[in-house]
Amino acid sequence: MATRFPLEMIEEEPEEEELEEDEPEEWQTTADPAVIKHRRISAKSAHTKSLNQALLATRAGEDVEKVKLLRAIIVREYEALKEIHTRYMELAKLNQEDGDKEYKWAYEVTEKQRKALKDVQKYLNPHLPKPEGSVRSSASSRSSTREKLQEAERLQKETELKIQQQRAEATERAAEEERMHQLETARKAEEKRIEAARQDRQLQMELEKQRLASDLLRQQLADENDVDGDETGKTAYKHHSAFGSIFLPPRKFLAGRHRPAGRCLAKTGRLGLSRGPARRFHRST
Secondary structure, three states, rough: OOOOOOOOOOOOOOOOOOOOOOOOOHHHHHHHHHHHHHHHHHHHHHHHHHHHHHHHHHOOOHHHHHHHHHHHHHHOOOOOOHHHHHHHHHOOOHHHHHHHHHHHHHHHHHHHHHHHHHHHHHHHHHHHHOOOOOOHHHHHHHHHHHHHHHHHHHHHHHHHOOOOOEEEEEEEEEHHHHHHHHHHHHHHHHHHHHHHHHHHHHHHHHHHHHHHHHHHHHHHHHHHHHHHHHHHHHHHHHHHHHHHHHHHHOOOOOOOOOOHHHHHHHOOOOOOEEOOOOOOOOOOO
């Protein structure tokens, strides 16, 4: 993550009067990233305004001294903006996405500064004196600039490669997390299905036990009803036999009378009672 502007410090002709050092500003002493970012916004607005003024001056063919002054202002404001941005990046805890946005923002500011200085310098070149040995100096300067450009391009490619790698890793992690989530969901669903099947088997077993207990109780109740029926039948038979024995004549009254055995059996019921005409018995006095 880049914390500095990609553009190196631009050397500018020193001003004749040295400005007194001001008191440290709040953004230089505070550790609050929000305060520093607010100051950076103000510095960026001032730099953009000065930059536009310098470009308008070159297009309008303003006085060379005025253009030189505007160039010095935009260089100074750019350096101040770079310092504020650097301090903000050191204190702000940014993630990868926000860091990439900040790098892009700084890069765009630097490109605007570079193009503006190029146009201003192009406007000033015909008016600037050419010192001796300027050709050799220009060649050396171009060589140094070329090396710096190559280094900047190399760093840019490395940063782009890192961004691609991080994005690929993030995509792979997201896919892996999604796959693990699906596996976990399937596992939980299978556990729920197994648990439901187990509970169903338990309920079926309970139902079978209840059915078996009901069948046993029904059989026991039927057996008890049969026993009660037999006892009731036996008791009725005993009462009926006793009733019949009361009304049967004693043997001494029947001693003189004989009936054929077949007729007697034909007129005798299951309980041994006679089915013939009723007899009258007379008490002897």
